[in-house]
Amino acid sequence: MTKIIPYPAPDFTLTTTDGKTISLKDFSGKWVVLYFYPKDDTPGCTVEACSLRDARDELAVMGAEVVGISKDDPSSHEKFKVKHSLNFTLLSDHDGSVITSYGAWGKKMFGREGILRKTFIIDPSGMVQKVYGRVTPLGHGEQVINELKMLQKHDT
Numbered sequence: 001m002t003k004i005i006p007y008p009a010p011d012f013t014l015t016t017t018d019g020k021t022i023s024l025k026d027f028s029g030k031w032v033v034l035y036f037y038p039k040d041d042t043p044g045c046t047v048e049a050c051s052l053r054d055a056r057d058e059l060a061v062m063g064a065e066v067v068g069i070s071k072d073d074p075s076s077h078e079k080f081k082v083k084h085s086l087n088f089t090l091l092s093d094h095d096g097s098v099i100t101s102y103g104a105w106g107k108k109m110f111g112r113e114g115i116l117r118k119t120f121i122i123d124p125s126g127m128v129q130k131v132y133g134r135v136t137p138l139g140h141g142e143q144v145i146n147e148l149k150m151l152q153k154h155d156t
Helices: 043-061 074-084 097-101 140-155
Strands: 013-015 021-023 031-036 064-070 089-092 105-107 113-115 118-122 127-132
Touching: 013 089, 031 043, 031 140, 043 064, 043 074, 043 140, 064 097, 074 089, 118 140, 127 140
Parallel strands: 031 064, 064 089
Antiparallel strands: 013 021, 031 118, 105 113, 118 127
16 A cells, blocks of 8 residues: 555654663654664665664754664664664564554565565654655665755755
8 A cells, every 4th residue: 555645654652772662753843764674684784774874974964863663672673783883773663563554564575574674754743755665775875865855955
């Protein structure tokens, strides 16, 4: 099911690497780059996370927070963050409810189901303004920066 953009981002409350809970509404008034990825410390997920890590400072200057979500538990996320110097929040969606609500669960290669590599740019009012359906990990951070610049230009 494809939604017409913009549409309200589904709210969520999930656990961070340090055991705190974070909700989408905690980011009210900020842009959010919300990305879903299959698994900590796998090749494609590491390339994508490092690309967003490298883009994060510029995204922060633009008023955006980067948040990654997978089914991995908080201790796995913490190891992943430390190993790759990730400078943004990773959240655990152990039951997959948020992943499903964002349409980031579905058929992958060879007919298996799993987490789809998807990114959502959410504006300060909580509306989804851009969806990347099948993310290419390499260069994704730069892609998000360029898209956010265009969205913010139209927003003024």
